[in-house]
Amino acid sequence: MNPIRRHNVLPDDDHPGRGTARSEGLCWQAFTYPFNMTGQPAASVPCGLASDGLPVGLQIVGRWRADSTVLAASRAFEEARPWRHLIPSIAD
Numbered sequence: 001m002n003p004i005r006r007h008n009v010l011p012d013d014d015h016p017g018r019g020t021a022r023s024e025g026l027c028w029q030a031f032t033y034p035f036n037m038t039g040q041p042a043a044s045v046p047c048g049l050a051s052d053g054l055p056v057g058l059q060i061v062g063r064w065r066a067d068s069t070v071l072a073a074s075r076a077f078e079e080a081r082p083w084r085h086l087i088p089s090i091a092d
Contacts, residue, residue, distance in 0.1 A: 031044075035061055041061070041066060041067040042060065042070065043059070043073075044057045044059050045057060045058045045074050045077050046078075047081065048083055048086055049086050058077065060073050060074055
């Protein structure tokens, strides 16, 4: 399990290498890239909202071909820590 740190999704304008296809693609894949390369199953499960209203998640990663284990762990976490009541309303 890996905690997913909350931060602004889009990089700042002064991000090194901003605007290049390589930098744009890799910044979005920071937590998923290693597991995509190794073929390990992974899931991001909502944990709640931070004090500023941004979502916080937990990434669960399993052994190669252990998809059912990752799904079971994700379901168990969601049952233990319900989050649906935390969904914010959409602003006008």
